[in-house]
Amino acid sequence: MNLDEMLCTLGEAEMRDALAPFWDEAQRDCPPAAYAARFLTPEAIAESWRTGRFFTPDPPAELPGMARRIRGTPALLALAAYAHWRLFEGPRKPGQAGWPTLESFLGEDAGLFYLVVALGFIPSIQAYHRRLGLPSSVMEGTGLQIARYCDNYRRGRGRLGIYINQMSWLACYMPPSLYFRIGRFEYRKYLFCYPVRVFRRHSDHTTVTLAMNDLHFTPEGDHCLTDMPEPEGSWRPVFEVTEQATRGTPITPWGRAVRQVVELPHDEWECVLKPGDPILDMHIPSGGQMTPEAAESSMREAYHFFNTHFPKPHVRAIASYSWIFSNQIEECLPPEANLAQLQRRLHLLPCASQANSGLWFVFLQDGGFDPATARRDTSLQRAILDYLSRTGRPWQVNTMFVLGEDLEHLEAGIYRRQWPPSGLGLEAAPSQERL
């Protein structure tokens, strides 16, 4: 079907620029009739639903009902085939710049339309993982993501569907990415991209992280929020490499920069992680129950898995950027909370973040985070809202890393216990009482 005809029927003319670059190629490579025969039959829907382990053993009637409606509506079918191809079969770069909301044509059923499309993720992942020769447990774990997205929608909207803003991420799991769920978390082979260098002392394995010049710090040593004016007293780090040593601004394991310069002689300290090094980029699917045991065993298993199945290049560390690793978590949740326990095991880093970034995953608000209308249903939501109103500070995101060789020692809080490192003239961090 012609793009303009489809847009006109669905009332989505303003989406033309987003869909035009790949429309004709998608219709040719993934003809709507062939797509319908493979992915929209009641059998195909039921098979994906069962494999994806949703909240009921069989799909609720609305789902095959929507698949039937798509099959019987040429404009919807053309869009569904386009979305399937764009996410799971065609070139993934550049990513899709937005999706039609379908509000005028489908109203509240728009999320259901996208859930039907998203079910195509499951056979696509199966085929890709088979080609890679991966164990079936990895495919089964990775395929759970659609059910988790579906949980979000049920929690936020109280009905069956998927949020449109979660669709584009599904392309990240497809070839040539190596992106799998292993245990509690998902990981993709990636390059470390945070402007810091991590050093380790030969004599006692102490870890020191130095900030590189393009970071901007608040007086407290957090990264300045990128969408707010820099506060008075903000400062830049020092970073230089001389013939004898690397000199620079250290970052505590709590993820705050210290306004001092330390000198790490080359013959005593080795750089063990720097921008461009291969790492595992970790992502956290929803679903709670992120116990420290589940977290640690997932990280250990993933590190071993990638370095065994995809050993070149060898990954040296795991890193993750998330609201979950904000260094405000420990000021907000009790020490026994899963997220607080996990943080004590990791090394945090300051990083660029907008105010209240990432809180969508907790409050699922359309149109950005608004504390006035945010839900207070769960203890996590209440704790975050109370923290924000008590301190008047916006939420900020941090990054975390762990080095592969430390994965067996996380429970002991290896990074915090080594702080402050001896011989560098650094003091205990203000938050050090919370080891």
Ligand SMILES: CC(C)(COP(=O)(O)OP(=O)(O)OC[C@H]1O[C@@H](n2cnc3c(N)ncnc32)[C@H](O)[C@@H]1OP(=O)(O)O)[C@@H](O)C(=O)NCCC(=O)NCCS
């Ligand atoms: C991060 C996360 C896994 C934390 O799990 P956890 O701390 O182990 O959660 P628990 O199972 O211990 O639950 C603790 C409380 O948080 C609530 N909770 C769990 N996930 C939640 C979520 N996504 N949104 C809001 N509240 C949540 C639970 O209902 C529970 O509240 P209760 O005490 O009122 O019953 C969880 O917040 C989550 O699933 N988040 C969505 C995914 C996400 O944010 N990914 C990162 C994207 S950058």
